Amino acid sequence: MHDAGFNRPPTDAVLRISAASIAAVCMVIILVAAAAPESLASSLEYNRPAILAGELWRLWTGHLVHFSVQHAVMDGIALFVAGRVTIRLLGIGRFWLHFFWIAPMISVGLMWWSPTLMVYRGLSGIAVALMMLAAIALYRASAPSRPWVAFFCVVMALKTIAEANGFTMRSANLPADVQVEWRAHVLGALGAAMVMTWRHVCEHRLQSRWEHRWRHRSQQRPQRGDRDKLSILAR
Amino acid sequence: MKFSAVLIATLATMLLGGCASSFPSREVKQSASIVDYLYPRAEQAPKTEPGMAYLRPPVRVGLAFVPTASRGHALPETEKIKLMERVKASFAPYSFIGNIEIIPTQYLQPGGGFANMEQVARMFNVDVVAMVSHDQVQFNDSNKLAVLYWTIVGAYVIHGDEYDVQTMVDVSVFDVASHKLLFRAPGTSQVKGAASLANFSExxxxxxxxxxxxxxxxxxxxxxxxxxKFRERIKADPGFRVENRAGYKGGGSIDLLGLLLALSLPLLLAAFHFAPRYARRRIQ
Incomplete structure (x- = not known):
């Protein structure tokens, strides 16, 4: 089995701590949606004019607030499941690293791609990014899983195309004046693809650098016969 | 003798004429046609220009009764607003419909055409206008009991007059920018009853x-x-295009299918990553 893309498997303790930390994040997100005043959500949401005016924290916090409790619950469950799989495959450090850089990447992407979008809330962009990270890592790690992972990616792509064409399932349960922002899902998937491509390139570079160094050292190191010749010449 | 006969005949004619004038007219009609409002001076059928209708959900809808020139038998404005509130309630549950504004008839001009519709749409900030046109005919007839009106008391007690009110209401929804008819729906009713001469009009x-x-x-x-049907039609009809409104709100939302996909990942991981490792460990 090709094991690229996998770190040392995390221990049970690490897995338990990571699951607890993701669960805590999800609970906070749901509690904020359920109990926090609207003014708090408004001050944290992605708001294009406010971001352009310098409120940069919204690039991150916009993903952590939601329009309703059901919206938060659905996104929270997806984050928890995808997060646990990502931690198993990539490790807890990389999980949080990707979580924190993909969030502003999606927000900046939305500012560029959808200039008419004024307000955005929701974790689904990050959840989709984590799902794609896990899928790509699994694809690289296990050859027998590849047809299934490819099928998973095709279904994800078809779902996003359907959303782009206005087909949305009622389970999304967004308020009447809010549309499903499918671009956030595309940006999340792109972010995941970028991460995994970068990782792949880095691994190859590192591998080739080590190989080159190793070859160079082995060429430089004098052989036993050469050393004898040198000593004879020195005499 | 001759004089008295002429006098009796004159009195009888006056009496009958007076009674006849107190009876309601046989047919009362009130109508407001959408065609008369939109194409007031059209001698030929209006030309349909092929164009694209851009819909930007959540679509803002204006709701108005088609205005009529004659105010004699018009439905009172309060009743119109009550009726429009009920139509508004039927639009409300759809997520692709945003604000629904009720436009009072005074804001519309009889025979105003699309120019008037555009003015009002701008004033109320709506993209689509649902025009309620109506046609009501009331037939009045007397039955056999009406003969007892001659007793004077009978005019208050006997239900000698009958009415038959036939109504047709039609809602036509227009895209203001492209002047396109998006869809229409009709409703009809018939109300029959009888009343005495004294309270017939009420x-x-x-x-x-x-x-x-x-x-x-x-x-x-x-x-x-x-x-x-319209929601399904706009997905296939090339004459309609759904666009994002400037300043719209977006939600990053995982639906049921997304959740199922997320839940499939641990299964894939267990099946293809952990299961072979576990099996290998057991063989060793």
Whole structure:
């Protein structure tokens, strides 16, 4: 089995701590949606004019607030499941690293791609990014899983195309004046693809650098016969 | 003798004429046609220009009664607003419909055409206008009991006059920018009843209002069906294009299918990553 893309498997303790930390994040997100005043959500949401005016924290916090409790619950469950799989495959450090850089990447992407979008809330962009990270890592790690992972990616792509064409399932349960922002899902998937491509390139570079160094050292190191010749010449 | 005969004949004619003038007219009609409003001076059929209708959900809808020039038998504005509130309620549950504004008839000009519709749409900030046109005919007839009106008391007690109110209400929804008819839905009703001569006009007025109420009640199921059909039609019809509104709100939302996909990941991981490792460890 090709094991690229996998770190040392995390221990049970690490897995338990990571699951607890993701669960805590999800609970906070749901509690904020359920109990926090609207003014708090408004001050944290992605708001294009406010971001352009310098409120940069919204690039991150916009993903952590939601329009309703059901919206938060659905996104929270997806984050928890995808997060646990990502931690198993990539490790807890990389999980949080990707979580924190993909969030502003999606927000900046939305500012560029959808200039008419004024307000955005929701974790689904990050959840989709984590799902794609896990899928790509699994694809690289296990050859027998590849047809299934490819099928998973095709279904994800078809779902996003359907959303782009206005087909949305009622389970999304967004308020009447809010549309499903499918671009956030595309940006999340792109972010995941970028991460995994970068990782792949880095691994190859590192591998080739080590190989080159190793070859160079082995060429430089004098052989036993050469050393004898040198000593004879020195005499 | 001759004089007295002429006098009796004159009095009888005057009496009969007086009674006849107190009876209601045989047919009362009130109508407001959408065609007369939109194409007031059209001698030929209006030309349809092929164009694209851009819909930017959540679509803002204006709701108005087609104005009429004659105000004699017009439905009171308060009743119109009550009826429009009911039509508004049928639009409300759809996520692709945003604000619904009720436009009072005074803001519309009889025979104003699309120019007037555009003015009002701008004023109320709506993209789509649902125009309620109506046509109501009231037939009045006397039955055999009307003969007892001659007793004077009978005019107060006997229900010798009958009415038959037939109403048709039609909602036509137009895209203001492209002047395109998006969809329409009709509702009809018939209200019959009888009244005494003294309170006929009051009963007939109530029947007219009841006729409108029933017609609007009949209108709502086809209106909902047309809305559903329209939602499906815009996905396939190349004449419609759904765009994002400037300043819209977006939600990053995982639906049921997304959740199922997320839940499939641990299964894939267990099946293809952990299961082979576990098996290998057991063999060793």
């Amino acid at each position: 009963r007939a007025r109530a029947a007219q209002v009841e006729g409108y109420n029933k017609a609007v009640e009949e209108l709502i199921p086809p209106l909902k069906a047309e809305l559903e």
